[in-house]
Amino acid sequence: xxxxxxxxxxxxxxxxxxxxxxxxxxxxxxxxxxxxxxxxxxxxxxxxxxxxxxxxxxxxxxxxxxxxxxxxxxxxxxxxxxxxxxxxxxxxxxxxxxxxxxxxxxxxxxxxxxxxxxxxxxxxxxxxxxxxxxxxxxxxxxxxxxxxxxxxxxxxxxxxxxxxxxxxxxxxxxxxxxxxxxxxxxxxxxx
Ligand SMILES: Cc1cc2nc3c(=O)[nH]c(=O)nc-3n(C[C@H](O)[C@H](O)[C@H](O)COP(=O)(O)O)c2cc1C
Numbered sequence: 617x618x619x620x621x622x623x624x625x626x627x628x629x630x631x632x633x634x635x636x637x638x639x640x641x642x643x644x645x646x647x648x649x650x651x652x653x654x655x656x657x658x659x660x661x662x663x664x665x666x667x668x669x670x671x672x673x674x675x676x677x678x679x680x681x682x683x684x685x686x687x688x689x690x691x692x693x694x695x696x697x698x699x700x701x702x703x704x705x706x707x708x709x710x711x712x713x714x715x716x717x718x719x720x721x722x723x724x725x726x727x728x729x730x731x732x733x734x735x736x737x738x739x740x741x742x743x744x745x746x747x748x749x750x751x752x753x754x755x756x757x758x759x760x761x762x763x764x765x766x767x768x769x770x771x772x773x774x775x776x777x778x779x780x781x782x783x784x785x786x787x788x789x790x791x792x793x794x795x796x797x798x799x800x801x802x803x804x805x806x807x
Contacts, residue, residue, distance in 0.1 A: 620653075624691040624799045626792075628656045631697025631708040631744075638734055638770045639696040642788075645779050646694070650792050656694065659686065667713040680714045684723045687715060691799040692728040693757075694792070695748065699733060699741035704748045716755045724757040728802070730795040732765040732788060740766035762794045763787075 628643040640660060647656035663679035671677055676684070687693060697708050716722050729752055733741030745764060752759055765788055767773065773781045 622800060622803075623652055623655050624796050625689070626654050626656050626692045626694050626795065626799075627686055627690040628658045628694045628696065629708075629711070630658065630660045631695060631705050633660060633662050633707060637698075638767075638774055639698055639732075641774055641777055642732060642734060642767070642770075642779070643694070643696045645777065645785075646696075646788060646792065649785065649789060654792055654796055657686065657690070659683070661707045661711045664707070664711045664714060667710055672714070672717055683711065684715055687727065688723040690727070692730070692760075692795050693724070694730050694732065694795065696732045696734065697741065697744055697748065699735050699737075699739075699744035702743045704744045704751070708748065709751065712751055712755065720756055722755060724752070724755045727757050728760050728795055728798045729757045730760045730765070730791055732767065732791070734767035734770040736769065736771045738768035740768035740770070742766045758798070760791075760795050760798050762791060765791045 628647060630637060630640040630643055632639045643658045647658060650656060664683060665677060697704055715724055731745050731748055733745040735741040745766060749759060773779060773784060779785045
């Protein structure tokens with residue numbers, strides 16, 4: 617079956633709240649480059665409160681309910697995150713803690729997920745990426761396999777929202793192709 621014309625819907629979660637965030641810029645650039653095969657909806661996490669189990673009941677906190685809903689309605693998730701102190705930023709962990717409930721029945725269960733980490737350092741946030749993988753595994757998300765996408769020296773590659781490293785961009789888009797293939801493969805099984 618030819619599936620080249622099929623669009624898949626992916627939520628692009630930025631791990632940074634910074635106005636001029638490289639992570640958010642990367643997602644916006646990829647959203648343009650990957651369309652129309654992949655429709656990336658970029659979301660940021662400023663409205664998600666700190667996790668509190670006392671608040672995690674009906675009626676849901678509205679911002680959390682809407683976050684869970686867009687993940688549940690998506691075909692897949694792309695997380696673009698910086699590294700903070702050798703780990704993922706607290707805002708990412710916090711949002712995933714909310715999204716992880718109900719445990720083992722959450723909106724992330726079996727959801728295909730890809731990760732891009734970036735940093736000004738040449739290590740490209742690889743430690744945050746591995747920490748994030750562990751958390752996603754605990755949530756029974758489906759990590760899309762393939763070479764890790766780690767963007768080192770990100771500040772030198774982005775200028776005015778244009779990505780200057782063609783090879784790196786191709787590498788990122790290939791990773792998105794793998795995410796799309798995973799999603800389409802599932803549609804085939806379910807059809
Ligand atoms: C609190 C804090 C801790 C950081 N720790 C690390 C780190 O451990 N490793 C690293 O490579 N970069 C570290 N950085 C640099 C960020 O990863 C880098 O500035 C990143 O590009 C910021 O992402 P953003 O542009 O999406 O906001 C840190 C930055 C901050 C603010």
